[in-house]
Amino acid sequence: MTRAPNMPAPIEEEWPAVCLVRPQMGENIGAVARVMLNFGLTGLRLVAPRDPWPNVKAQNVAVGADRVLTAARVEWRLEDALADATLVVAATARPRGMEKPVWGPREAADKLRAAMAAGERPVVMFGPEAAGLESNEVARAEAILTLPVNPGFASLNLAQAVAVFAFAMADARQATSVPAWFHEGDGPPATHEELENLFAHVEAELDHGRFYHPPDKAPLMKRNLRAIFLRARLTQQETQTLRGVIKALTIGRGGRKKDDA
Amino acid sequence: MTRAPNMPAPIEEEWPAVCLVRPQMGENIGAVARVMLNFGLTGLRLVAPRDPWPNVKAQNVAVGADRVLTAARVEWRLEDALADATLVVAATARPRGMEKPVWGPREAADKLRAAMAAGERPVVMFGPEAAGLESNEVARAEAILTLPVNPGFASLNLAQAVAVFAFAMADARQATSVPAWFHEGDGPPATHEELENLFAHVEAELDHGRFYHPPDKAPLMKRNLRAIFLRARLTQQETQTLRGVIKALTIGRGGRKKDDA
Numbered sequence: 001m002t003r004a005p006n007m008p009a010p011i012e013e014e015w016p017a018v019c020l021v022r023p024q025m026g027e028n029i030g031a032v033a034r035v036m037l038n039f040g041l042t043g044l045r046l047v048a049p050r051d052p053w054p055n056v057k058a059q060n061v062a063v064g065a066d067r068v069l070t071a072a073r074v075e076w077r078l079e080d081a082l083a084d085a086t087l088v089v090a091a092t093a094r095p096r097g098m099e100k101p102v103w104g105p106r107e108a109a110d111k112l113r114a115a116m117a118a119g120e121r122p123v124v125m126f127g128p129e130a131a132g133l134e135s136n137e138v139a140r141a142e143a144i145l146t147l148p149v150n151p152g153f154a155s156l157n158l159a160q161a162v163a164v165f166a167f168a169m170a171d172a173r174q175a176t177s178v179p180a181w182f183h184e185g186d187g188p189p190a191t192h193e194e195l196e197n198l199f200a201h202v203e204a205e206l207d208h209g210r211f212y213h214p215p216d217k218a219p220l221m222k223r224n225l226r227a228i229f230l231r232a233r234l235t236q237q238e239t240q241t242l243r244g245v246i247k248a249l250t251i252g253r254g255g256r257k258k259d260d261a
Numbered sequence: 262m263t264r265a266p267n268m269p270a271p272i273e274e275e276w277p278a279v280c281l282v283r284p285q286m287g288e289n290i291g292a293v294a295r296v297m298l299n300f301g302l303t304g305l306r307l308v309a310p311r312d313p314w315p316n317v318k319a320q321n322v323a324v325g326a327d328r329v330l331t332a333a334r335v336e337w338r339l340e341d342a343l344a345d346a347t348l349v350v351a352a353t354a355r356p357r358g359m360e361k362p363v364w365g366p367r368e369a370a371d372k373l374r375a376a377m378a379a380g381e382r383p384v385v386m387f388g389p390e391a392a393g394l395e396s397n398e399v400a401r402a403e404a405i406l407t408l409p410v411n412p413g414f415a416s417l418n419l420a421q422a423v424a425v426f427a428f429a430m431a432d433a434r435q436a437t438s439v440p441a442w443f444h445e446g447d448g449p450p451a452t453h454e455e456l457e458n459l460f461a462h463v464e465a466e467l468d469h470g471r472f473y474h475p476p477d478k479a480p481l482m483k484r485n486l487r488a489i490f491l492r493a494r495l496t497q498q499e500t501q502t503l504r505g506v507i508k509a510l511t512i513g514r515g516g517r518k519k520d521d522a
Contacts, residue, residue: 011412012411031421034421064416151270156296157296171365171366224502247470
């Protein structure tokens with residue numbers, strides 16, 4: 001697929017790796033690969049998958065992320081899958097009474113980004129569907145990742161758990177670059193002179209239409225109407241549009257002469 | 262299911278509602294219901310689902326969240342699904358060149374929590390698999406939700422997109438309170454039904470005033486005008502005021518009969 005020159009570059013990060021421990025359904029492995037690449041992660045490891053590997057169901061679900069599957073490292077023993085890691089995190093819903101730090105996704109992402117900046121190679125383990133990681137597997141981890149799930153319905157699909165973690169990693173990547181609010185390249189904002197001209201226009205037409213009654217309420221009514229349009233943060237173009245709207249609404253009713261405007 | 266006395270209470274929040282627009286696969290609808298309840302959301306709406314409803318595949322995938330499916334509201338028209346909303350957010354990957362605020366999941370969650378604390382009823386729209394929301398659907402929203410996806414592989418599964426949003430809502434539940442967004446003590450916000458009536462009123466009058474020329478530009482011109490008023494976050498009172506404004510501006514010009522309105 002060619003990319004237009006002004007398109008942002010693809011994001012592919014080898015770390016943190018995602019390690020699925022004893023995964024059962026191929027569909028879930030494929031969904032994990034897909035959502036990892038959605039959020040720019042490419043390092044997938046499988047420990048003792050239940051079904052034969054490579055797996056057609058996984059490939060069908062991975063859609064365009066099949067190369068994450070192809071590149072996945074498959075090991076039979078957990079210790080082999082973790083051998084090159086310098087920092088291991090265990091995703092688990094249940095409190096284990098272990099003396100380990102417990103991180104939410106956001107905190108985990110911040111910690112892992114900091115660790116990677118210092119040259120670390122983190123691996124995050126996710127347990128099999130339904131059962132989750134065993135205690136002796138969790139025991140290998142430096143820290144625990146817990147998602148803020150509903151205590152009344154905590155059983156999260158495997159790929160959904162990875163999705164939340166992968167999102168948190170991507171979110172932490174761009175942490176500071178929050179999208180600006182309004183006026184993003186849709187033209188210059190209106191000046192207050194333009195706004196005053198708009199208000200004067202609509203107020204004159206409303207006066208002609210006997211909108212302001214009783215007359216002593218007119219200042220308050222004008223303020224309320226201004227408040228609406230000020231809050232909308234109009235662009236110059238929009239100010240012109242609204243003046244066109246007023247003209248279209250009042251055309252043909254007669255009364256005010258053109259040079260009143 | 263009984264709960265041990267020291268278990269934390271289940272979390273079930275009716276708002277924000279999740280609105281799936283023209284969803285195709287039952288499996289995805291079921292996965293959405295499941296992950297919503299995983300993160301404590303219960304308000305599901307479906308607009309024109311492709312397959313017959315209720316749907317066995319959806320039920321199979323929802324596992325323990327089938328009551329979210331059972332309680333789902335099904336509508337054929339998007340405006341009916343949004344009628345009681347006071348704040349609509351459109352999840353869309355593509356920049357649309359519309360004058361709307363663009364939020365990441367975390368920012369969206371903060372804004373929606375603040376809005377709900379002020380009594381608002383937010384609805385978040387997700388488009389169909391592959392195609393996503395159409396421009397005229399996005400045009401109904403006050404704000405856009407965008408996920409920080411990999412530009413090289415941006416196509417996110419529908420349920421994964423909802424998972425990330427639902428997680429962000431749950432994560433913000435435990436975060437500190439942010440300042441409220443708009444509508445601070447100036448009366449109840451307008452519902453989308455009231456907004457649609459306002460838009461219909463002004464559009465009919467503008468049509469009568471021959472505002473829309475050339476005619477093929479009418480949809481774009483309508484979207485631009487909507488964007489202004491959606492951005493202003495009108496209260497019910499202000500919606501009434503603007504309808505009074507339109508009446509005052511058009512009075513006496515003749516043409517449209519009263520019962521056209």
